[in-house]
Amino acid sequence: MSSRAATQVFQMVEEQIATGQLKDGEKLDEATLAERFNVSRTPVREALLQLVGSGLARQIPKRGCFVKSPSLREMIEMFEVMAELEGMCARLAARRMTEDQLNLLKKANVGCEQAITDGDSDLYYDKNVDFHECIYDACGNQFLANEARRLRRRLRSFRRLQLRVRGRMSQSLSEHSEIINAIENGLAEQAEIISRQHVMIQGERFNDLLAHMEPTP
Amino acid sequence: MSSRAATQVFQMVEEQIATGQLKDGEKLDEATLAERFNVSRTPVREALLQLVGSGLARQIPKRGCFVKSPSLREMIEMFEVMAELEGMCARLAARRMTEDQLNLLKKANVGCEQAITDGDSDLYYDKNVDFHECIYDACGNQFLANEARRLRRRLRSFRRLQLRVRGRMSQSLSEHSEIINAIENGLAEQAEIISRQHVMIQGERFNDLLAHMEPTP
DNA sequence: CATCTTCTTTTCGTATACGATAATTTGAAT
DNA sequence: ATTCAAATTATCGTATACGAAAAGAAGATG
Secondary structure, eight states: OOOOHHHHHHHHHHHHHHTTSSOTTOBOOHHHHHHHTTOOHHHHHHHHHHHHHTTSEEEETTTEEEEOOOOHHHHHHHHHHHHHHHHHHHHHHHHHOOHHHHHHHHHHHHHHHHHHHHTOHHHHHHHHHHHHHHHHHHTSOHHHHHHHHHHHHHHHHHHHHHTTSTTHHHHHHHHHHHHHHHHHTTOHHHHHHHHHHHHHHHHHHHHHHHHHHSSOO | OOOOHHHHHHHHHHHHHHTTSSOTTOBOOHHHHHHHTTOOHHHHHHHHHHHHHTTSEEEETTTEEEEOOOOHHHHHHHHHHHHHHHHHHHHHHHHHOOHHHHHHHHHHHHHHHHHHHTTOHHHHHHHHHHHHHHHHHHTSOHHHHHHHHHHHHHHHHHHHHHTTSTTHHHHHHHHHHHHHHHHHTTOHHHHHHHHHHHHHHHHHHHHHHHHHHSSOO
């Protein structure tokens, strides 16, 4: 827990964007935010700078700072890259994972099963993060792992949503099993392909969800 | 050209880190930098924040901000990811590149040839950027293109250096020809593999260079 | 009604000041 | 010499103020 006002503002705004409280195009006024969080403009500016840096907001000179939700196209693009990174992690992990790490991976997957039993998609999301964290750890490339985490974070609200599609959780779980199997047998190529697909499917499911919700704006 | 002091400070410091004027571990003192650039702490802080954000500096609380050059290991990791991203760009470009874009790609490669004729490795670096920009443009995934650019930027000083290895430029050029060939014929997989290798080789060459220069520190 | 010209208001970037807290040094006591 | 405590200094985050520049509004002129 950082006691810095700037960090808190950043996290709050980020959260509000993720949960939809702050919608696309909405103005992020320095003065208003400062008042809302009872701080001065300085930490607010710092937060906005980071927001822009991480792509959640857009700065239009002399006009202000605005929430920037990714368009459907950008979403698909991000999922495409995410799929590649996850695939790469799995490929490397298949070569490099130790016995201990494999056990942790299996354990994480049991957590996912439990979440399904409880029918709790938010819990599944968390357990799923654990599962993929195991793979990140085992890929032996910290830089890659961090990039993957960064992007995962950026996509998290959409990934959460996507899990609500009927049957998606159990499908995800069976994909996990295939991934474990491939890694366990050192089938790097296969682990990569399945993992990549595992993410791409999420993009597609999300796409379905959108199409269902908004009949072309 | 941005007239903002903060941006200028950022770019200057970034440049000085890239050129080695500012070395690993060196302290980035807010007051000193402010004086050096004749600005107040505010824009300097902003610049440092971005520096940390892009991984070029590290912040140790109550100790200060320090230049953070990547370790050899981190370098290799970054090259590994760069290779994957470039490979992905090439794979997609092979499927999606238009005739016009292909012509631009070929033209860019002629520029590379010229740079070799002139024996100018810095020029080659620039022309090589043009070459790869063509591929980025044609990959049809802007988000991916931006990620690739970001990482390329981060690695540029090392990539520059690596081109000084004897024969590396002409080897690079022949790899380009193979890439063009694969793309022209829509051989996505092959374009990916060659491009990936094209980058990995750079990492290895750079590694050689390092091993030659510093006999294990 | 359109257009051009003030005038006012926002937005922005920067400068500067201040208090809090952590790091470092100094110096005393064992 | 070592250890501990107090004093000093540096760093940091934040608040606030100010001027420049641009956007937007209001009003004048054709």
